[in-house]
Amino acid sequence: MALLKAWPKSSLNLLVFAVMLSGAPGIIWIEPPYPVTLPGGNLLVNCSTDCDQPLLIGLETQLDKTQEDNGTRWVTFLLRNITRDTRLLCFANCLGKDQMFYGTTVTVIQLPEHVDLEPLPPWILVGQNFTIRCQVRGGKPRQNLTMALLRGSQELSRQAVSEQDPGKAAEVTFTATAGREDHGANFSCRAKLDLEALKLGYQMSSAPMELHTFALGTPRLTVPKLLKFGKEETISCKIDKLFPVESAQIHLSLGGKSLSATVKRGQDTLWATARVAIAEGDRDGQWELTCNVTLGDQSREVQSNLTVYKSSRDPVPIVMGVLLALGVAVVAWGIATLYLRQNLRRGSYKPQTLPLENRVPTKGPETGPTGPRAEASA
The missing domain is CATH 2.60.40.10 (Immunoglobulins)
Known part of the structure; x- marks a missing residue:
């Protein structure tokens, strides 16, 4: 029996079945061979032998047991209230043979x-x-x-x-x-x-x-750099590589105030457009434009500056005019400087001063006895 116990259980069952068919005595086994039960459960165990006339068939265990039924070569036992894994040992006494044993363990699953x-x-x-x-x-x-x-x-x-x-x-x-x-x-x-x-x-x-x-790219703002009071311009914000598009939201704001935007969705793309205008009563200068995209607990934001001006004339032509005037002045100064340098370099030019003796006085009307005075005396 020591040799049989060393075999795997599945192989042992096949061996038991083969020995039963051959009629060779001296084998005992347990059914089920791998007993399991839930905590507190009951289990019916059968101890069998191939002895023709066994003297005794029994079951050794620490569990509460009662014999339920028996036959010539088998006995069944009912095990009650099984709460832990317990060893079971079936034995049989056959006439003229040593006592036979076969053991297994009931597992509480x-x-x-x-x-x-x-x-x-x-x-x-x-x-x-x-x-x-x-x-x-x-x-x-x-x-x-x-x-x-x-x-x-x-x-x-x-x-x-x-x-x-x-x-x-x-x-x-x-x-x-x-x-x-x-x-x-x-x-x-x-x-x-x-x-x-x-x-x-x-x-x-x-x-x-x-x-x-999710997948979430970076939004891009398209805005004019300058905005005149009272004039209306279009701004837009677009984001690509977006998934799922239908769950995303996009918001535009100017100077901290939300804009009413038209939103469109495409495949992995979301964009918004809005018309903006600054009233005459508002301030001029820099205005902050913000585009914010949210998806679940994720968000992406981008900002840009918009310059608002009040002048009735376009500041770009004014600046161009100023630059043109400065250019003309610079060119004129350069020409005058060049002309002066050229005159200073002429060595033949020297101012001339005439001597006093060479100066000829200018003749005036003649006076004398025959002049007008003489006539007056006469």
């Missing part, structure tokens, strides 16, 4: 009590890796307990539980990459106590959680 999925981030960027954590309490035997990650009804991954103490919560982590197809999908964890040898399986799932994924 524990179903998974709680399966929890750790809260997911509100929004996850498309292409970004994220971690999903699942916890299970209860579940025994732990070597038969696994945890699976599900998207809807599709199983994405499965792992064995490493924590073997049923009194402790076991945690399993999964790493996933966020994709567009995951947006709006329900994720959950499922713990499964799989007893394949018994063709039994118990499973429990967590409450599902909805996952949100």
